[in-house]
Amino acid sequence: MPELPEVDLVTRTLERFVKRKTIGDACLLRQRLAPDSSPAKFRNSLKDATVTSVTRRGKHILIDLDNGRTLIVHLRMSGRFSLLDADDVDPKFTHAVLYFTDNTRLTFDDQRHFGLMKIVRTNEVASAKEIIKLAPEPFSEEFTAEYLIAELKRTNRVLKEFLLDQTKVTGLGNIYAAEAMFAAGIHPAVRTNKLSKPRTVRLFAHIVEVLRSQIELSKIGEPDPKNIDGRYFADNVDRQWLVYDREGQPCVNCNSPIVRLKQSGRSTYFCKVCQRR
Ligand SMILES: [Zn+2]
Structure with missing residues (x-):
C-alpha cells in the first residue's frame, strides 16, 4: 500500500500536470470504484469542470473543481493515474477516465480493485466520513x-x-x-x-x-x-x-x-x- 510520501508525490504530480485542465467528459468504467455514484452521476458531476487544485488529507487525494465539487481518491493497494495522449492505449484495469478538453485524458487503473473515489461538495470535504475521523496531519501544528x-x-x-x-x-x-x-x-x-x-x-x-x-x-x-x-x-x-x-x-x-x-x-x-x- 502506498504510504504518505508516495501519496504526497502523486498529489504533487497531479497538481503539476492536471491543474487548470477542463474535463470535457468523464467515464466510470467500474461502478464499485465510486460506490456512491452511478456512471451518469459521475459524468454529470465532473463534466465541464476545471481542476483548480490537487491537495491531500492523509492518504486521500482531493481534486478540487471549479463547480464547487471535489473528487476524493484513495489509491489503496494498487491505484494509479496516467495522463495520456490521444494515441496512447488505456492501461489494463482502467476503471475511470477523465477526458480533458485539450485531448489528453487521465486514467485511473487499479489491478487489485481496492481503490475508491467519491465526489462531494468542496465545502463539505472536511466533514466527509473518510476525512472527519483522520488524525492531525503529521506536519501540522496540531500534531505535537x-x-x-x-x-x-x-x-x-x-x-x-x-x-x-x-x-x-x-x-x-x-x-x-x-x-x-x-x-x-x-x-x-x-x-x-x-x-x-x-x-x-x-x-x-x-x-x-x-x-x-x-x-x-x-x-x-x-x-x-x-x-x-x-x-x-x-x-x-x-x-x-x-x-x-x-x-x-x-x-x-x-x-x-x-x-x-x-x-x-x-x-x-x-x-x-x-x-x-
Ligand atoms: Zn540492534
Whole structure:
C-alpha cells in the first residue's frame, strides 16, 4: 500500500500536470470504484469542470473543481493515474477516465480493485466520513508530542497497531511505523499506556523525521505523467531501510539479527536488543 510520501508525490504530480485542465467528459468504467455514484452521476458531476487544485488529507487525494465539487481518491493497494495522449492505449484495469478538453485524458487503473473515489461538495470535504475521523496531519501544528502522549495514554493497545490507525496518527504505514519505532528504540508490541513521556517524545520526533525525509527523497527525479504511481517514486533513489524487510540481516546498531513479528496479520521488523518494551 502506498504510504504518505508516495501519496504526497502523486498529489504533487497531479497538481503539476492536471491543474487548470477542463474535463470535457468523464467515464466510470467500474461502478464499485465510486460506490456512491452511478456512471451518469459521475459524468454529470465532473463534466465541464476545471481542476483548480490537487491537495491531500492523509492518504486521500482531493481534486478540487471549479463547480464547487471535489473528487476524493484513495489509491489503496494498487491505484494509479496516467495522463495520456490521444494515441496512447488505456492501461489494463482502467476503471475511470477523465477526458480533458485539450485531448489528453487521465486514467485511473487499479489491478487489485481496492481503490475508491467519491465526489462531494468542496465545502463539505472536511466533514466527509473518510476525512472527519483522520488524525492531525503529521506536519501540522496540531500534531505535537503532547497530542501523542495524550492519545497513547488513552488506550492500552499494541503500539504498532496504534501507529497504523489513521484516526490516531495520519500517514504512517507498515514501513515507516517499523522504521520510526526502531529509530526511537521502542519495541513494537509495547502497550501504548506503558510508554513513558521521554520515550514518546523521542518516538514523535522520529515519526515526523521519517515522513519528512521520505517526502524529500520523493522529490528527487522527474515525475512521469504517463505513470503517476507513488509506489515506484524512488527508482533512482536507493532507499535503505534500517529494519523493514531485513529479517535475519544484522542490526545496523548491534549486529543482532533483525526479527520478524506478525501483528494483526502484517509483518513487523525489529531488533530485540535495541528496541525495549
Ligand atoms: Zn540492534
